[in-house]
Amino acid sequence: MHRRRSAPGERDGEDEFRRWFRCIVEEPAVAGRLREPAVRAAFVSGQVPTWTSTGEELYAVVTTRRVLGPRLARRLTGQTLALTRMLGIPSVPGDR
Known part of the structure; x- marks a missing residue:
């Protein structure tokens, strides 16, 4: 999943x-989900992060200029967990 830096003109x-x-x-x-x-709307609104995967590993991609403190880390972790639920990926190994 890649977010474009700028979108083409709206049609x-x-x-x-x-x-x-x-x-x-x-x-x-995953493609079906x-x-x-609801999944598309969550991406467009920024409720879930962009991501990539390699094998069975999911990596959330977050760009921020803010200091990564506990509050921001909790928010970003929550967004990533929401993403895993939307994609039907267990957040704990063996949690299918």
């Missing part, structure tokens, strides 16, 4: 998710 009826994000997904179950309107 009538265009999907905001497709305008702002580029997806390369090999896992059919990315079609769900």
Whole structure:
């Protein structure tokens, strides 16, 4: 999942998710979840972070100029856990 630095010009009826994000997904179950309107809305609104995966590892990609203190770390961790729930990925190994 990659968020574009700038989106192309808006066209009538265009999907905001497709305008702002580029997806390369090999896992059919994850690809199916990315079609769900609630998941797309969460990405567009910034409720969940962009991400990448390698094998069974999921990496949230967060860019911030703020100091990473406990409050911000909790918020970002919560966003990442929300992402795993939306994608149907267990947050604890063996939690399927």
